[in-house]
Amino acid sequence: MHTNTMKERLTVYKISTLAVSPSSHLIPNIPVGDKDVSFDGHIDVFSDNSEKKVNFVGKVPVQVKSTGVQQFSNSNITYIFEMADIANFFKTGGVLLFVGEVNENGEVRLFYKPLLPLEISGILKDFSGQKSRTIRLRPLDETKLYDLCLNFLRMQQQQPLAIIQHKPYTVSDFNSYEISSLGIINQEDLFKEQFALYGIKNNVHIPLSLATLEEIAFDRNVKYEVGDKEYQLFTKIQIQDSNLTLTLEDTFEINIDINKGKFTYGHLEVRTISAQLKLQPFLFDLFSGLEIQFLGQSFELPVFTEVIEEWERHQDFLDDLQSTFSFLNINPNLKLRYDENLLWQLHHLVNLVLHKDYSLVKNFNFGFFTIDLDKYKLVFLKMNGELHNAFSSIVTSLDVEIRCTNGERYKHSPFVKLEESVLATAINLNIEEVQNSFDLFDPFVNETVHIYTDDFCIKCINAYSISGKVELLELANYIYDKSNGTDVEKMESMIVNKLQIKAWKGEELTKEERRLLMGMRRDAIVNGKHTLCACVSILLKDKDEVSMSIDALTSEEQTILKEWPIYKLHLKELGE
Structure with a gap:
């Protein structure tokens, strides 16, 4: 086996070889032997290969460790680092850790861990009584050394020590956030990895804390290919551990356990007729055992004969519903909450409209x-022994x-x-x-x-x-x-009702309209028309005058006023 010095020398040589490769834009300065306190050297980063001062980007401090192995690790590794060193890493704004696995042939596989102030702060806080801490490192061959160094410097600038030490901000101070990770993260580690969470204000990233993903969710129009057929479906995609959930057109959900190879499916409770009709051809293909390709992935279900037969019956029902909705001028994008009661209502509606089944009409x-349909009403006219829209x-x-x-x-x-x-x-x-x-x-x-x-x-x-x-x-x-140009247009009730429509729509009164209303209120006060005075004051948003006018009414008059929509407008203005 190699000596510790030889293993270290081989590891440093491997890092240096990567750093001085063509177009690397890096200059390594990692001596073997004498070292600075807690650091083994640094890597200078440039924007090009000229090595001119003007193109200098920054200096990445590094610590290098090595270990002998019979066989290289296939995935992440762990290594123990002293807490005293970790504390020093914080003082200088972080470090790029390297561990080299060295086999008996002198071959080296490198692993890395960018350790920045936000994460170091958490380590020092949570493990302050310990002398060492185990750190997990990732294989360096999954990324490029230059990209790693450049991203280290970028994130180092986003994590100033003063903000991390004094924590002047909390998560609730921000409306916009960003999470960031330095390295390439494999799917199996996605929900184990810690990310840096930043609050964003005026395009400035403020470091807040480390965060672990519980799930990934996004939505978009997805192209599904089935043989020579193509479907464009709006899809919400959620990934949590080994579970993949596809929600199609906010209507149908497929849950896939990737590790176990199991899946469940079903309609969502709330859905529309139009979305169901759009999905039907795709669902026929899905349960017919055809291969489905999407987002670079593919899956194939076995043939479900019973499901297909059920789908065929459902298709006939959907076609009848579409005809019924069209006849009644109902928006096919109307969202309905499906349960046994709604299904009964829909079947009854189809029978009533398409088949003139009036058995339930008394x-x-x-x-x-x-008749009821979910939380809505459908209105018909009974005439000459028939029902008409x-x-x-x-x-x-x-x-x-x-x-x-x-x-x-x-x-x-x-x-x-x-x-x-x-x-x-x-x-x-x-x-x-x-x-x-x-x-x-x-x-x-x-x-x-x-x-x-x-x-x-x-x-x-x-x-x-x-x-x-x-x-x-x-x-x-x-x-x-239709009263315009007639004496009715000038009636007080007409003026009040037309202007309350404007108020309900959130439109402001014009100066002329306000003058007209103030004149009406003066006359109402003189003539003791307290109800009119209250209505006009509501439109003028004069809360005190509204209160006084209502107090002047009899209890019966107050009851009548409070049933009018203009009083509801008043309550809306009061926020009640």
């Missing part, structure tokens, strides 16, 4: 009829009249009978058809018609406050605009 008295041209063109007690009749929209809860949750709501129905008559022709129209618009605004559907505000505004 009677066919003329009027609107709703409530928001279709057939319903829009119906000749509907308001019958007054005095026998008078006035034309109106069939939709005025819909409740705000239905407007808020109806997924087959077609705003254009509702607008068309109000185009067929004058919604402000007289006081009676006006009252019904205003009531419907208020329900639209209330429905918006429940659902957040901006199109409901647009619908109310569309109807109110």
Whole structure:
């Protein structure tokens, strides 16, 4: 066996040989024998091979150890270093450790460990009572010595001793972070390796701590190739230890245990019709035993005959659902939470729409009829023994009249009978058809018609406050605009309601609108119109005046006001 001096000399020679190779941009200065305290030398790093002073990048301090072996290690190795040396490494901003395995033939395999202030600080804190510490090193042949030295200097600059010693920042001080590692990390070591965690402010990296990955997750459009077919699927990929999880189109999940060669699969609870239809051809191929290639990987499942038969039945059902959704003008990207109840609702819906199965309809008295679908509503009109999509041209063109007690009749929209809860949750709501129905008559022709129209618009605004559907505000505004150029446009209630729509949409009042409202409030105060004063003050965001106006109302008047959407607007402004 070789002497310790010979092993050290062979190891230093191996490092120096790598450093002086063509295009290395390095100059090694690692003597054998006399050494500095805790250090065995350094490697000068240049930006090119000219070795000019102007191209000098920095100096990497090194410590070199060696050990004799019968056979080279196939992976990482460990080596014991003295804590006194590690403390000195911290004082000088880190060190690049080398350990050479030397076999009987004098051949050397090098291993390395960049030890920087952030990691050294943790070692000194956690193992202060010990005289030595075991350090894990990686094979140098997995990377290039120049890249290793250059990255060492870069990360050394990002870890100033003053910040690491005094810790002026915490993780919560940052909104943006970065993790970094000096070396090449193999997949099997990915969740064992410690990374440097930096907080980023104004493009400056602030060292915070060391971090260990618990999982890796990313998403992107992935190309899957099956024979001569190609699928582009949005895929979320999670890697944790030996487990790989693929989530396809936010709809279907495949879990693969790489070590055990096992997998599980299933639909996610929340999904859309469009995503399921997009995935079906791919899933047929997947469970038909065909090889799937993606991201440079491939896998092949055995043939699942029962699953394929189930998929075929599901495909027929999805096709029926697509036709049903299209007929009812339902967005196929609507997210639904699938459980046994929803599946029953969907089957019932298909039977009702495509097969006219009305067995669950109790009677066919003329009027609107709703059915539940998850947390939503579907609205139909019962007419002549059939159900029609409530928001279709057939319903829009119906000749509907308001019958007054005095026998008078006035034309109106069939939709005025819909409740705000239905407007808020109806997924087959077609705003254009509702607008068309109000185009067929004058919604402000007289006081009676006006009252019904205003009531419907208020329900639209209330429905918006429940659902957040901006199109409901647009619908109310569309109807109110039909008063433009008439005396109705100048009515106090019309002004308040049109301006509250603007406020709900987050738009600021113009100077002219504010002057108009302040004039209305003065008149309201003089005439004792406390409800009007409260409404106007809400629009002016005058909280004190709102409070005083409400206090002036009777308890009955307060109850009525608090049911109006403008009072909900007030609560929203208060953050309640």
